[in-house]
Amino acid sequence: MHILEKGGGTRRFFLASSALALTLGLAASSIPASAQELTGDIRFSWWGGQVRNDKTDRIIQLFEQQNPGVSITRETADFAPYWERLTIQSTGNNQPCAITMQSRWLATYARPDILMPLDDLVANGTLDVSGIPEAVVSAARGADGNLYMIPHGVFYFALMYNEQMLENAAAAGVQPLVWPYNWDQYADHLRAIQPTLPEGAVATHNMGREPDAFVSWVQSHGEKVFDGSKAAFSRDLAIAWFNYWEALRNEGVTESPEGMVTENSALVEESNLANGRGYATNRPPNQLGSVQTVTNTVNPGATINTRPYPVGPDGTVGMDLGSNGIAIGANCTAEQLPATTAWINFWTHNEEAAAIYQSDNGVVAIPELATAQAENPDTQPTQVRHIELYQQVVDTAQPVFWPAGGYQAMTDVLNRSYDAVAFGQLSVEEGVDQLISELQQQLDQAAR
Amino acid sequence: MATAKTYDPELLRAERRRRENLRRLKGLGLHLLLIGLLCIMLYPVIWMVFSALRPEAEIFGDMGFIPTNWTLDNFVRGWQLYGNMTFTQFYVNSFIICALAIVGNLIACSMAAYAFARLEFRGKWILFAVMLGTMMLPIHVQLIPQYIFFLNIGWVNTILPLVVPKFLAHDAFFIFLMVQFMRSLPNELEQAAVVDGANYWQRYWRIILPLSMPALATTAVFTFINTYNDFFSQLIYLTDTSRMTVPVALRLFLDPSGGASSFGGLFAMVLVSIGPVLGFFLASQRLLTKGIATQGFK
Known part of the structure; x- marks a missing residue:
């Protein structure tokens, strides 16, 4: 995705406006927020389905009730169209004031003429990041080091598995897997469990093509995925990754290459795991509830649980932590800024808002709020597990800095390269060479 | 023998x-x-x-x-998308845009088609070729300049970018379709009107347009279907959820980003949303097939 360059004069105008807005905003914010009568109309954009839209709307209503002078215009869309629209809006400097942002896409937009740098607003207390883990805040910075969003939810990918299949395997003598387990131990576990599965089921989804699993692999082996806008992992490590999954595939522990592509659907309803055709896969644990719901209908009696990715040979945890948060459009005016910052603070810290949202788009970033949700007897067990696993890995996980276009490029190229290997079109070495060269090509293109 | x-x-x-x-x-x-x-x-x-x-x-x-x-729970929950946003609002928004788009296309495209099909003027064939050439421009080429233009004149988040171009003969395909039809009408009819003293407007309005009913019906049906199903333009230009249209709203039932999806609501609302297209098609089927058959679009 590319942001089209605007004319220099226009950019200077916007930068000047942003600086003016920031100055005026800072002046306005020197008055304590509680003492101010907030007024103004702001636009807030987010992505999501029916349930998330409903929760978001309720939180907006709550904020508007508490701040009668503020009106928030809702702008929602499905995930992919959301970014397309934001890109087009950004070219016209017509972004909403409050923009839901994700760390994986942040680098594409993290420029002062698109998003407002927030460090000064944080430094003078206008924006409140207290309680948010430093690693999560760091992941909200752009390549220029500026803070561009206030994280409110932390997401991560992990492994999901079918507990009943595991119990059956245990009854047949398969040893349980206790974390921290390394990649070889995990592969041995999958090999052991395969013969105990029902006809047609496989022990694992082939994650050779999955960027989140690959990132965990790279980081758990002590390497970086990116260095700025350069691919930083070694060729040997990528070859080892392809070989790891090719070995499992050739042993019949994963699905066929054709099944591997089908299984790649993001929709829970189509997954092998939910349909009882697979023991394990990788998915974000915030899907645990919906995976369990679908499983209850198509594979009654099965329970789905989640566990972390394996660690490296020396015990290093390689999991990436991503965050969703709210950024401020560079075009947000001085009049709109107080209401926008108040809205962000409300969304991030308000207990009632957090209780409504229920970590719908990542575990709530404030640990106390997450603990309160986990301890609330009304919280769904799957949601509790989602929060517990996050708390288990948050201190050791390694958030990846995704360069502009990096996540999309990694997904596209890794999918294509590993598929070519699995379908026998390329050797492992050729597949890895394709991965590295095309990834770098796309990163260079996005960085221009 | x-x-x-x-x-x-x-x-x-x-x-x-x-x-x-x-x-x-x-x-x-x-x-x-x-x-x-x-x-x-x-x-x-x-x-x-x-x-x-x-x-x-x-x-x-x-x-x-x-x-x-x-x-019928899926219909009830689907209709109430979230908060006070219901499909009643989305249908009203969609139908307003569709109705204006149809009127715009019928008026403007038929006028442009009349000029290309029946009038002689300098540069006619060059303009006709340019008009046909615009059909080959990918939407991605036009997207950003159009968006910035409409933004600069304050039309974003209104229905104007979706409707006003239709009144300016923006759909080259329909102009071409009507040109083909009008060329097939006998010249003698118009010449008789000329003898009776009819000016251009009268010849267009009283002779050509009534005879072009099949082509107009085809244009109306396809305009309705295209506009009703148009997702991207409506996503880009109508950002406020209260102005959202049916195709944009339908995308909000599924959440591939990890949130909960509502397939029941989606199926129910897709079913309901097929109704207007099907009804419009059935109501104008006779004219539509006649129009297509007489214009060589077989």
């Missing part, structure tokens, strides 16, 4: 019966084949219809047609 052929009437009747039976058998086989193909093609649609009528939790639990438990 030629001998007269004699035919046994019984043999002739038997042969006729055999041929008739063979013809019927072929017809039966063909119909069975078509019915089989129809069933294959309709299976997903029928499955969706019944899925909309079964509880959400059972949609993926039972791949059979007939639901064990019948419910």
Whole structure:
């Protein structure tokens, strides 16, 4: 995705406006927020389905009730169209004031003429990041080091598995897997469990093509995925990754290459795991509830649980932590800024808002709020597990800095390269060479 | 010497019966084949219809047609998308845009088509070629400049970018379609009007337009379908959720980013949303087929 360059004069105008807005905003914010009568109309954009839209709307209503002078215009869309629209809006400097942002896409937009740098607003207390883990805040910075969003939810990918299949395997003598387990131990576990599965089921989804699993692999082996806008992992490590999954595939522990592509659907309803055709896969644990719901209908009696990715040979945890948060459009005016910052603070810290949202788009970033949700007897067990696993890995996980276009490029190229290997079109070495060269090509293109 | 052929009437009747039976058998086989193909093609649609009528939790639990438990709950929950946003609002928004787009296209495209088909003016063929050339421009080329233009004149988040271009003969395809039709009308009709003293406007309004009903109906139907199904332009230009249209709203039932999806609501609302297109098509089917047949778009 590319942001089209605007004319220099226009950019200077916007930068000047942003600086003016920031100055005026800072002046306005020197008055304590509680003492101010907030007024103004702001636009807030987010992505999501029916349930998330409903929760978001309720939180907006709550904020508007508490701040009668503020009106928030809702702008929602499905995930992919959301970014397309934001890109087009950004070219016209017509972004909403409050923009839901994700760390994986942040680098594409993290420029002062698109998003407002927030460090000064944080430094003078206008924006409140207290309680948010430093690693999560760091992941909200752009390549220029500026803070561009206030994280409110932390997401991560992990492994999901079918507990009943595991119990059956245990009854047949398969040893349980206790974390921290390394990649070889995990592969041995999958090999052991395969013969105990029902006809047609496989022990694992082939994650050779999955960027989140690959990132965990790279980081758990002590390497970086990116260095700025350069691919930083070694060729040997990528070859080892392809070989790891090719070995499992050739042993019949994963699905066929054709099944591997089908299984790649993001929709829970189509997954092998939910349909009882697979023991394990990788998915974000915030899907645990919906995976369990679908499983209850198509594979009654099965329970789905989640566990972390394996660690490296020396015990290093390689999991990436991503965050969703709210950024401020560079075009947000001085009049709109107080209401926008108040809205962000409300969304991030308000207990009632957090209780409504229920970590719908990542575990709530404030640990106390997450603990309160986990301890609330009304919280769904799957949601509790989602929060517990996050708390288990948050201190050791390694958030990846995704360069502009990096996540999309990694997904596209890794999918294509590993598929070519699995379908026998390329050797492992050729597949890895394709991965590295095309990834770098796309990163260079996005960085221009 | 030629001998007269004699035919046994019984043999002739038997042969006729055999041929008739063979013809019927072929017809039966063909119909069975078509019915089989129809069933294959309709299976997903029928499955969706019944899925909309079964509880959400059972949609993926039972791949059979007939639901064990019948419910209209998906329609109720689907109609109420979230908060106070309902499909009533989305339908009103969609229909307003569709109605204005149809009116705009009928007026502007027929005028432009009349000029290209019946009038002689300098540069006509160059302009016609340029008009046809615009049909080949990918939407991505036009997207950003158009957006910035509409933003600068304050039209973003209104229906104007979706409607006003239609009144300026923006759809080259429909101009071309009507040009083809108008060229097929006899010149004598218009010449007679000229003898009677009719000016350009009168010839267009009183002679050409009434005779172009099939082409106008085709344009109206396709404009409706295209506008009603248009997702991207409506996503880009109508950002406020209260101005959202049906195709944009339908995308909000599923959440591939990890949140909960509502397939029941989606199927129910897709079913409802097919209604206007189907109704419009059925109502204008006769004119539509006539229009297509007479314009060579077979």
